[in-house]
Amino acid sequence: MDGELFPRERTEITPGAVHVPDWLGPERQRELLDACRAWARPPAGLRTVRTPGGGTMTARQVCLGLHWYPYGYARTAVDGDGAPVKPMPGWLAELGREAVVAAYGPPPPSGAGAHPDGHRAPYPYPYTDAEAYDIALINFYDGDSRMGMHRDAEEESGAPVVSLSLGDTCVFRFGNTASRGRPYQDVRLRSGDLFVFGGPARLAYHGVPKVLPGTAPPGLGLTGRLNVTLRVGGLGTGPD
Ligand SMILES: O=C(O)CCC(=O)C(=O)O
Numbered sequence: 001m002d003g004e005l006f007p008r009e010r011t012e013i014t015p016g017a018v019h020v021p022d023w024l025g026p027e028r029q030r031e032l033l034d035a036c037r038a039w040a041r042p043p044a045g046l047r048t049v050r051t052p053g054g055g056t057m058t059a060r061q062v063c064l065g066l067h068w069y070p071y072g073y074a075r076t077a078v079d080g081d082g083a084p085v086k087p088m089p090g091w092l093a094e095l096g097r098e099a100v101v102a103a104y105g106p107p108p109p110s111g112a113g114a115h116p117d118g119h120r121a122p123y124p125y126p127y128t129d130a131e132a133y134d135i136a137l138i139n140f141y142d143g144d145s146r147m148g149m150h151r152d153a154e155e156e157s158g159a160p161v162v163s164l165s166l167g168d169t170c171v172f173r174f175g176n177t178a179s180r181g182r183p184y185q186d187v188r189l190r191s192g193d194l195f196v197f198g199g200p201a202r203l204a205y206h207g208v209p210k211v212l213p214g215t216a217p218p219g220l221g222l223t224g225r226l227n228v229t230l231r232v233g234g235l236g237t238g239p240d
């Protein structure tokens with residue numbers, strides 16, 4: 001953010017979990033917001049997600065590429081209006097690839113055992129077409145919305161999860177792979193921030209205990225918070 005006294009820096013929260021503040025500038029945030037507004041419209045638009053236990057998620061959600069529901073993927077909004085899920089745009093898949101580079105650094109030379117520049121890819125990279133980002137979940141938080149601690153575990157691919165935040169700042173809780181409890185760290189994700197978790201952090205529990213109302217950049221024109229999560233399904237020909 002302009003005028004920050006102490007600029008926030010790229011931080012590795014735990015091995016494989018990287019926070020890159022202010023990754024999307026104001027113009028790219030606005031473009032992504034406009035796209036989210038279009039995706040949220042029916043058919044297969046924003047919906048309330050019901051959990052098998054009879055509860056509802058307070059963040060409303062829309063999916064691209066494949067439709068996530070608790071707990072699997074489908075080609076249609078099986079727990080919504082039943083319409084085919086909207087496609088994953090190529091530019092959004094590319095943004096996922098760029099995000100991983102921003103978080104982890106550039107990929108190693110192809111076919112390399114040796115890394116002449118000393119660079120080593122720390123974690124699995126989604127750099128082949130088979131590993132393209134093919135799923136997006138867009139979560140909209142308003143009022144008292146939050147998200148409980150969970151793992152993103154319905155994918156076959158080990159490619160890192162990419163998370164982009166727009167609008168209000170939230171407290172993002174990033175934990176461990178063993179349980180929903182401690183140890184965890186609370187990170188503030190602001191509009192434009194990127195968070196990537198892969199490698200040893202890929203299956204860590206995480207959640208959003210709190211959104212801070214009224215903290216969105218005034219120029220963005222969003223009340224509430226949007227999170228765009230990009231994933232590689234690795235689901236082959238995909239679910240039925
Ligand atoms: O809203 C967020 O920052 C997290 C979203 C998330 O964890 C998910 O969609 O699986």
Ligand SMILES: [Fe+2]
Nearest residue numbers: 150151152206
């Ligand atoms: Fe998640």
